Amino acid sequence: MNDVKSSIASVRSMRSGAQYLDSIRADGRKVYLDGEAVSDVTTHPALRGAARSIARLYDVAADPANAELMTFTSPKGSPALRCYHIPKTPVDLAARRGLSTRWAEESFGLMGRTPDHVAGFLAGYAAKPSVFAEAGQQYADNVVRYYEHARDNHLYLSYAIVPPQIDRSKPAHKQSDPTLHAGVVKERDDGIVLKGAQQLGTGAVFSDAIYISCIHPLTPGDEAYAFAVAVPANAPGVKIFPRRSYASGAPSSFDYPLSSRFDELDALIVLDEVFVPWENVFCYRNLQLCRDQWWRTPSHSYGNHQAQIRYSVKLRFLLGLTKRLVEITGVDAMPPVQIQLGEMAAFATIVDSMVKAQESQATVDAEGTVWPSKAALYAVMALQSEINPRLLDTARELAGGSIIMLPSSLKDFESPEIAAQIERYIASPGFPARERVAVLKLVWDLIGTEFAGRHEQYEKFYGGASFLVKQNMARTYDFAAATKMVDRALSLPAEN
Ligand SMILES: Cc1cc2nc3c(=O)[nH]c(=O)nc-3n(C[C@H](O)[C@H](O)[C@H](O)COP(=O)(O)OP(=O)(O)OC[C@H]3O[C@@H](n4cnc5c(N)ncnc54)[C@H](O)[C@@H]3O)c2cc1C
Known part of the structure; x- marks a missing residue:
């Protein structure tokens, strides 16, 4: 009896596919497709197939029969997706593989940026707060707190960490306009304001939040572009410009069985004066930390x-x-x-x-x-x-x-x-x-x-x-x- 009760409790505290879809449905996110703003990414004919496929991942993880495979008990005592587990042994690492294999099988390996991808990055940052603390204890505290928030709420993050191609012969600050690559344009008492674009947000259309930073080498003079933040996908000023949806040309799932279901979309993320509160800033005007986050953490x-x-x-x-x-x-x-x-x-x-x-x-x-x-x-x-x-x-x-x-x-x-x-x-x-x-x-x-x-x-x-x-x-x-x-x-x- 107790086992039944505890498994029901565990299901309740996981996120179901329906809950995921409800949370991104008509939440004010600005997604533009074929020149028009999409009012609901979960029902738009070109997008709903992929949205349902992601929802299915949440259902698989919330299924009590998969609890051992897909979840671990967080330090707060509640079940969390295994992709948020910071591995302490190779067995833990193999357990992460269990979740990712199961999820990948759902799309036959055709959805790349499922929630376990960026969750891995967040787990890697939270594993090494000391790297962030070198730039200031607040950045270490912020990244750990955000990781816990994402873990405890089973969030789906996408990321855009590469500047738009525009002109690869010049660093960010020497582009024809300094606000082409995403960068900091204003510092306020309560946070920072970002402007510019970053690519190539696969899955951003469907995600809860977007991690934005820069993995390309930055040079002295590029300090405004050396930042790392997480922004909700529906934050004011965030605009998501996906490429053509391949599902939109698919007349039926019989004729296009994969395009119609698994096109997670890739998008240019445009930041039109996006305000980010300090608590969601993990790196600020710091070339060293912007680089170290990728290589001195796992x-x-x-x-x-x-x-x-x-x-x-x-x-x-x-x-x-x-x-x-x-x-x-x-x-x-x-x-x-x-x-x-x-x-x-x-x-x-x-x-x-x-x-x-x-x-x-x-x-x-x-x-x-x-x-x-x-x-x-x-x-x-x-x-x-x-x-x-x-x-x-x-x-x-x-x-x-x-x-x-x-x-x-x-x-x-x-x-x-x-x-x-x-x-x-x-x-x-x-x-x-x-x-x-x-x-x-x-x-x-x-x-x-x-x-x-x-x-x-x-x-x-x-x-x-x-x-x-x-x-x-x-x-x-x-x-x-x-x-x-x-x-x-x-x-x-x-x-x-
Ligand atoms: C379908 C898809 C999905 C992606 N999803 C994401 C995502 O979700 N998030 C994200 O942040 N990124 C994502 N990426 C990766 C990313 O945005 C870039 O495409 C990738 O990092 C390569 O950068 P680039 O496209 O600007 O190519 P460039 O850096 O412009 O390079 C293009 C080519 O130019 C040549 N070249 C450029 N620089 C040099 C050099 N210094 N020396 C020699 N040759 C050079 C090489 O031939 C190189 O292959 C995705 C990419 C693709 C294609």
Whole structure:
């Protein structure tokens, strides 16, 4: 009886999908799509599919059957999402993977900035308040308090931490207008005022709040741009300009099974004189802290541990679909096809194993915080820009024209004039036409549609341009151990 009661209490204190949707419904957020302000992102035809998918994540986490997998008990004694847990052991890190895997499976790895992504960053900051305290104790207090607020309220944060491209040859303060990149334009007794834009707020349309800062290198003179804040997505002056919604062109979820459900949208975040109270300011006019927040805390590692877990799930889905595809076209037993499948499987296994290596090779710092192995993390991230297109290309090779030669839409199956011929010519042995078409439309939405093209760009750039990730790798790799071997080779005694 007690167990039942406690599980009901735990459900109540988690956030359900309906509660999430209610909280972002018509809350005054300024989202502009096709030149018009969206009055409700949860019901707009181009947005509701993704909103529902995110709501589903909250339902999965609130399901008492998933309590162990998805939640931990916060220091305040209430259940919280595992993505907000600050890991103290590699087992804790693996437990974070449990939540992220389960959530990624809901979208087949196709929603990148689910609530566990930025939650990882916040957990990373809260794990190392000492880094923020170097700039002033108030920043450490603020970041810990905000983390607790987000954790205790199961918040979904997105982030925009890269300045708009405009002119990459010049630092922020030397742009043609100093308020192009998001920066501080006014200091008040009660907080600061921000103006300018920051990219590329994936999920911002649907999030509760947006973390805004700068991960790009800043130079002396850029102090106004060296800040970190969290702002509610509906804060006055916050304007969210998403790109085209790929769900808007999807006539049905049969024809576009992924675009219609999982387009989380990417957005330019425009700050039109946005006031941020001091308590939500974590870094202010401080070049050093603005940089250190990413690299001297485990934030970047926790956030991208999630990104790699999600990518691993997506590859599993790609492998499953490619296997089904070759079964449909009847080439699956051919040795050359098996070799191609084997290569794909090798890459998928490497990515999955490297996620686990981040945990098995994790280190514990002096304050007892676990850091995933950066070498294992950046090794895959650095190569993802090359691995991913190669995998997609193999899937395309194996697909031939199957993913093109499809009925124009579900309606063809309902046409008395052509349905019988569609059924006759588009079926394969063991795969009736409708089932075959459903699989092939999934493949096309994963590798060929506009949604798929955006995904290819996402995998290249979500963690920054690959030249930057390779620089991270170069900084991380143990070159000292490698060059020591060279020295030993050079010092070998001469032999005749
Ligand atoms: C779909 C998608 C979703 C994203 N989601 C988010 C998000 O939610 N939040 C967020 O903050 N960011 C997000 N990002 C990442 C981010 O905003 C940037 O796209 C990413 O950091 C790369 O920066 P950039 O686009 O300005 O490219 P740039 O920095 O302009 O680089 C573009 C290219 O120019 C060349 N180049 C530029 N500078 C140099 C240099 N110094 N040396 C050599 N070559 C150079 C390289 O070829 C590089 O690949 C996302 C990106 C994409 C594509």
